[in-house]
Amino acid sequence: MTQIDIQKPILDLNDKLAQRNHELFNEKGVFVLDLMASPGAGKTSTILATIAGLRDRYKIAVIEGDIASRVDADKIKAHGIPAVQINTGGACHLESDMIKRAIDVLDLDNLDLIIIENVGNLVCPSDFYLGEHAKVMILSVPEGHDKPYKYPNIFQISEAVILNKVDTMSVFDFNEEEFDGVVHSLNPKAPVFKIAATKGQGVDEWTDYLAKRIEEVRSRAQA
């Protein structure tokens, strides 16, 4: 019987490929956002609102992750934005090799921002580094203010939190104060952007924040 020491992260292969993606994004000066949320929280609507707010300033592409179908990529393309659909074939999250294959078909020299729409899920995507600069999560009001208690992980690893569908708050008896409190204790530094994506409400604060982050990566690549 021999003990063999390994001492390696379990997701080592994923992390190494992700690091390679990250270096490529930095070299090309492309800011990459990994957007995570439950099914139906408004990921695609938030992406469309973000595109509307930033398309005059930046060249944007979208990578759509779904278990099946290409309906989301088609929705994005209808707005004249390049979109690549990844079908995970049952897998509950995206991994870095899938992102590598998607960016191979995008013209990185001609982009400032790539938005990755992860598979609708509040659990699995949070453990997988894809090479992005920021993970941001969306919770929507109808899901309830207690979700941070149930899915603490995703709230902790997100750089910022978007609360979507705030125009429905009175209908769903959403306790905003309690939500703000628990998000703050889970992730004290994360800004919370309160938006109604389909109405454009509150979207400017979010796109201003994103623009600052895009500029950081662009200026580093130019330096």
Added chain:
Amino acid sequence: MHEMGIMQGILDASFEAAQNAGKSKISLVKVTIGELTEIQDYALEFAFEALTKDTMAEDAKLEMTFLEPKSTCQDCGHTYTHDHFTMTCPECGSFDVKLIQGRELQIDAIEAD
């Protein structure tokens, strides 16, 4: 949850390490898991049993070490363990804290013949 995928990663690394050392049978796999990953021991155990069947690790044991969340305050330097929900510094109340333990997903070692 994706315990199956996590376990496949553990086993791929285990098989590779055993083969590199010229071994043909794995009897023990040791892993360290941070509690904040919310990985469940029973789910990992189930995945281990399912995925080791008909492999060199069939009948092997899985030893899991769980690490509780720990942070260091960037303002006062205090290091403390905490629950899954409240990260703020218990000494000075600062929100500027850095997680130093609790998110591990690591394969430590195997025992093989």
